[in-house]
Amino acid sequence: MSSPSLFRIPIVDLRAQYAKIRDEVRSAIDDVAESQQFILGPAVTQFEAQMAHYLNCAHAVGVASGSDALLLALMALDIGPGDAVITTPFTFFSTVSSITRLGATPLLVDIDDENYLLAAKGVERLLSEHGKIHQGATTDVRTGLRIKALLPVHLFGQCCAMNELSTLARKFQLRIVEDVAQACGARMAMDGHEKFAGTIGDLGCFSFFPSKNLGGFGDGGLVSANSSELAARLRMLRMHGESAKYHHAVTGINSRLDSLQAAVLSVKQRYLDTWCEQRIERAQVYHRLFRQSGLLGAQAVAIPAATSDKSHVFNNYVIGAERRDGLQQFLAESGIQSEAYYPLPLHLQKCFADLGYQQGDFPKAESAANRVLALPLYPELTVAQQEAVVETVGAFYRR
Numbered sequence: 001m002s003s004p005s006l007f008r009i010p011i012v013d014l015r016a017q018y019a020k021i022r023d024e025v026r027s028a029i030d031d032v033a034e035s036q037q038f039i040l041g042p043a044v045t046q047f048e049a050q051m052a053h054y055l056n057c058a059h060a061v062g063v064a065s066g067s068d069a070l071l072l073a074l075m076a077l078d079i080g081p082g083d084a085v086i087t088t089p090f091t092f093f094s095t096v097s098s099i100t101r102l103g104a105t106p107l108l109v110d111i112d113d114e115n116y117l118l119a120a121k122g123v124e125r126l127l128s129e130h131g132k133i134h135q136g137a138t139t140d141v142r143t144g145l146r147i148k149a150l151l152p153v154h155l156f157g158q159c160c161a162m163n164e165l166s167t168l169a170r171k172f173q174l175r176i177v178e179d180v181a182q183a184c185g186a187r188m189a190m191d192g193h194e195k196f197a198g199t200i201g202d203l204g205c206f207s208f209f210p211s212k213n214l215g216g217f218g219d220g221g222l223v224s225a226n227s228s229e230l231a232a233r234l235r236m237l238r239m240h241g242e243s244a245k246y247h248h249a250v251t252g253i254n255s256r257l258d259s260l261q262a263a264v265l266s267v268k269q270r271y272l273d274t275w276c277e278q279r280i281e282r283a284q285v286y287h288r289l290f291r292q293s294g295l296l297g298a299q300a301v302a303i304p305a306a307t308s309d310k311s312h313v314f315n316n317y318v319i320g321a322e323r324r325d326g327l328q329q330f331l332a333e334s335g336i337q338s339e340a341y342y343p344l345p346l347h348l349q350k351c352f353a354d355l356g357y358q359q360g361d362f363p364k365a366e367s368a369a370n371r372v373l374a375l376p377l378y379p380e381l382t383v384a385q386q387e388a389v390v391e392t393v394g395a396f397y398r399r
């Protein structure tokens with residue numbers, strides 16, 4: 001993240017949020033300092049219980065980052081060489097690197113262009129054309145790889161089509177690992193019940209990177225689970241695979257949620273729903289301002305579909321913009337920060353060249369990479385600031 005102080009309107013202003021909760025947060029940090037229990041201990045146990053209660057799931061396991069949450073989730077499901085995991089090329093790097101780091105193969109499927117999310121129809125096509133179910137397992141007939149899991153990403157704060165993906169997972173005997181890094185607090189209707197993103201599949205992977213809807217004072221992450229067996233495995237894997245002190249049942253890693261982060265997050269979690277609502281309200285203000293601006297009809301700008309519920313909690317407000325790089329430059333010159341999440345889809349990254357994907361393989365992800373631009377959005381953003389953002393976008397296209 002660039003320094004907010006460089007911009008009149010930063011993309012996120014964490015100082016405004018901190019000013020409101022300073023005393024509570026400092027007192028929580030003080031409690032940890034007084035206890036001198038920095039590794040796991042009561043602060044982490046309390047935060048894990050708080051998150052499990054909030055998410056209405058059986059278990060929550062604190063880990064060192066969202067990237068580690070993904071890695072540990074896949075490790076807990078025994079995913080490794082010979083296995084494939086279906087996911088999207090249009091996401092943050094570690095969604096895909098968590099698969100390759102374990103020697104497994106990402107099987108990429110293009111996105112829906114209206115919401116940038118993994119297209120359930122594309123997943124269905126891939127599975128029905130190339131997946132062969134035999135004795136409760138699905139094999140990719142082209143490669144012989146066992147397709148073990150789906151890894152949908154609730155990108156920018158918006159829930160994927162989990163009803164459709166869950167049906168496919170059941171039919172093809174796949175596990176589901178949800179990447180909820182950007183969608184903490186989002187929820188959707190599943191089988192007549194409201195469920196939180198991250199609790200629909202087998203495991204949900206959260207990030208507490210400071211700019212997330214629930215952000216810590218550094219790195220942090222969490223895996224949600226309903227299975228006691230998977231939760232126990234995760235607890236073991238985050239502690240070097242220890243089954244008892246200095247006895248290692250499996251090869252794990254060192255990836256625990258820091259106690260100081262847990263203390264800060266316990267305070268901030270209590271505000272999460274309010275902050276999500278404020279993000280949704282501000283997204284609605286952008287929707288209105290863009291509709292009034294005349295920019296949509298001219299096709300210069302596409303805005304996210306309006307949602308009336310909490311299935312999109314707007315970690316980012318992302319527009320699709322013609323001449324995106326020029327617009328970003330123009331906004332920056334006007335003191336407005338914006339970010340292109342993500343300018344190069346993952347199938348075209350140098351480090352994934354050996355997966356064998358080419359330019360043109362995922363046209364929707366490639367087109368999105370040229371158009372997307374995240375505008376300033378955070379709970380304390382004012383309507384006047386949002387008006388200034390939309391006016392400046394308009395000024396760029398009217399030049």
Ligand SMILES: Cc1ncc(COP(=O)(O)O)c(C=O)c1O
Pocket residue numbers: 065066067068091092094095153155179181182206207208209219220221
């Ligand atoms: C979609 C997505 N997945 C995974 C991660 C990784 O989280 P972390 O930065 O906590 O490792 C992020 C964070 O930026 C993310 O946005």
